[in-house]
Amino acid sequence: MKPTVVAAKGASFCLSTPAHRDAIVRSASFNNPSREVGKEIYMSIALSAEDISRALTRISHEILERNHGSANIVLLGIPTRGAHLAARIAEIMSKIEATNIPCGTLDITLHRDDLRLRPPRAIMPTLIPATGIEDKDVILVDDVLFSGRTIRSALDALGEVGRPKTVQLAVLVDRGHRELPIKADFVGKNLPSSLEQSIRVSLTEIDGRDEVVIENRVQP
Amino acid sequence: MKHLLSIANLSAQEAIGILDTATELARINDGQIKKLPTLRGRTVVNLFAEDSTRTRISFEAAAKRLSADVINFSAKGSSISKGESLKDTAMTLQAMGADAVVIRHSASGAAQRLADNQWMSGAVINAGDGTHEHPSQALLDAFTIRKHLGKGSKDLQGLHVAIVGDILHSRVARSNILLLSLLGAKVTLVAPPTLLPIDIEKWPCTLSYDLDEVLPYVDAVMMLRVQQERMTELFFPNAREYSRYYGLNSQRMKSLKQSAIIMHPGPMNRGLEISAQVADSARSVITEQVSNGVSVRMAILYVLLAGAPLEVGSI
Numbered sequence: 001m002k003p004t005v006v007a008a009k010g011a012s013f014c015l016s017t018p019a020h021r022d023a024i025v026r027s028a029s030f031n032n033p034s035r036e037v038g039k040e041i042y043m044s045i046a047l048s049a050e051d052i053s054r055a056l057t058r059i060s061h062e063i064l065e066r067n068h069g070s071a072n073i074v075l076l077g078i079p080t081r082g083a084h085l086a087a088r089i090a091e092i093m094s095k096i097e098a099t100n101i102p103c104g105t106l107d108i109t110l111h112r113d114d115l116r117l118r119p120p121r122a123i124m125p126t127l128i129p130a131t132g133i134e135d136k137d138v139i140l141v142d143d144v145l146f147s148g149r150t151i152r153s154a155l156d157a158l159g160e161v162g163r164p165k166t167v168q169l170a171v172l173v174d175r176g177h178r179e180l181p182i183k184a185d186f187v188g189k190n191l192p193s194s195l196e197q198s199i200r201v202s203l204t205e206i207d208g209r210d211e212v213v214i215e216n217r218v219q220p
Numbered sequence: 221m222k223h224l225l226s227i228a229n230l231s232a233q234e235a236i237g238i239l240d241t242a243t244e245l246a247r248i249n250d251g252q253i254k255k256l257p258t259l260r261g262r263t264v265v266n267l268f269a270e271d272s273t274r275t276r277i278s279f280e281a282a283a284k285r286l287s288a289d290v291i292n293f294s295a296k297g298s299s300i301s302k303g304e305s306l307k308d309t310a311m312t313l314q315a316m317g318a319d320a321v322v323i324r325h326s327a328s329g330a331a332q333r334l335a336d337n338q339w340m341s342g343a344v345i346n347a348g349d350g351t352h353e354h355p356s357q358a359l360l361d362a363f364t365i366r367k368h369l370g371k372g373s374k375d376l377q378g379l380h381v382a383i384v385g386d387i388l389h390s391r392v393a394r395s396n397i398l399l400l401s402l403l404g405a406k407v408t409l410v411a412p413p414t415l416l417p418i419d420i421e422k423w424p425c426t427l428s429y430d431l432d433e434v435l436p437y438v439d440a441v442m443m444l445r446v447q448q449e450r451m452t453e454l455f456f457p458n459a460r461e462y463s464r465y466y467g468l469n470s471q472r473m474k475s476l477k478q479s480a481i482i483m484h485p486g487p488m489n490r491g492l493e494i495s496a497q498v499a500d501s502a503r504s505v506i507t508e509q510v511s512n513g514v515s516v517r518m519a520i521l522y523v524l525l526a527g528a529p530l531e532v533g534s535i
Binding site: 121122124156 | 253526
């Protein structure tokens with residue numbers, strides 16, 4: 001199937017420059033080509049590389065403001081994309097504060113409530129910074145906040161590591177549709193989406209480019 | 221993967237997947253709270269029709285750390301000693317709702333038989349069958365070698381491992397030869413000709429009758445227990461002679477590379493295949509093998525039990 005380009009007619013979630021307002025048809029999902037072979041997917045770019053960078057800078061400032069500095073902060077990213085986002089926020093914050101902000105990763109696979117519904121998943125690394133999390137202000141970082149189940153699992157996983165003073169949540173995209181009473185403290189972008197759509201976050205470290213894309217099964 | 225019966229059924233990718241999972245689980249075993257909710261509500265039966273210390277308690281600890289319910293069941297004190305067949309035992313376990321059976325049996329192929337028949341629907345994990353295989357031991361040995369000598373690589377490419385002693389009766393050796401060569405290591409067997417099986421030339425390994433000739437070149441040396449309980453005839457003149465030619469003592473240990481590690485699957489015959497000084501030396505990783513065993517067995521249980529049940533017929 002040949003990729004063609006069609007114009008999106010004023011998609012409400014598409015808030016970028018006019019160039020980004022084009023919906024792109026691709027014959028397969030670029031993250032996982034095998035999954036969608038033969039299906040037409042209509043995509044629109046919700047956040048460009050510049051948008052992502054600006055959002056992360058703003059989140060970094062907000063975290064520092066809310067916590068009155070960086071003295072007690074530990075960042076923990078949820079693999080895989082959350083871990084890279086946490087590392088980026090730590091870098092920005094370290095520059096602002098001229099100090100090293102502790103940053104690690106927290107895998108939640110073993111605490112998921114949907115393990116039995118899917119084939120076994122690979123366990124990703126959990127790397128807790130040397131400072132530990134005891135009595136710290138822990139900022140969990142993830143790419144997309146959706147049902148809230150990942151964050152619930154993350155809170156359980158944190159309990160196994162120690163007892164932080166506070167736990168806060170930073171996400172790049174909040175797409176709504178919560179199934180649990182969970183709310184993000186720092187949000188890069190609110191993207192009210194329908195359940196028919198899927199949101200794909202690409203990061204340079206893994207996917208070779210920075211981009212947040214909304215995919216539609218049907219032409220918008 | 222539905223069962224773990226033999227290393228021969230594993231691909232390098234699957235084996236590395238289990239080792240990687242074990243690496244992450246080992247971090248949890250080093251932490252303060254050694255308990256995960258992952259297998260809550262699942263039942264693991266340890267069916268041990270042959271004696272065992274390490275393997276049984278290791279599987280028990282692994283299942284408990286993942287919050288599975290564990291039922292221990294040994295031949296002594298159960299209806300197996302009254303002559304109940306493997307089939308009837310398996311059907312009993314099925315009726316009780318076992319999600320996995322860890323089986324140790326003196327008959328080679330017992331685990332395969334349990335898996336091939338429709339007596340029970342759960343996963344079968346081979347914890348040693350006769351003189352055939354002991355896959356979880358090989359995986360923990362590979363894990364220990366990778367941790368000490370792998371230098372961050374996923375497989376064991378470029379490493380040289382000697383397996384010394386009673387190869388003929390050793391299921392540990394069979395599983396290890398398959399797994400270590402699958403992961404790219406070179407394996408050399410050292411044993412008296414009487415303790416080597418026929419057909420040995422067809423295995424993916426090299427052979428030597430002289431321990432002193434091999435020791436300076438290997439990265440890891442794995443001493444095997446002389447399995448007197450399986451010996452129905454005389455395989456060597458006496459224990460002193462075996463020990464002199466094939467035992468690892470402090471004198472021989474000096475000829476090893478600085479970085480080389482000494483392994484033993486246990487239980488040890490101190491003074492026969494390995495001297496007490498060597499077993500307790502700083503280069504011996506024998507007790508570490510035991511603690512790694514728990515992480516590796518947790519990984520095996522995770523891979524077999526944590527996900528959705530597989531479709532019938534797909535392995």
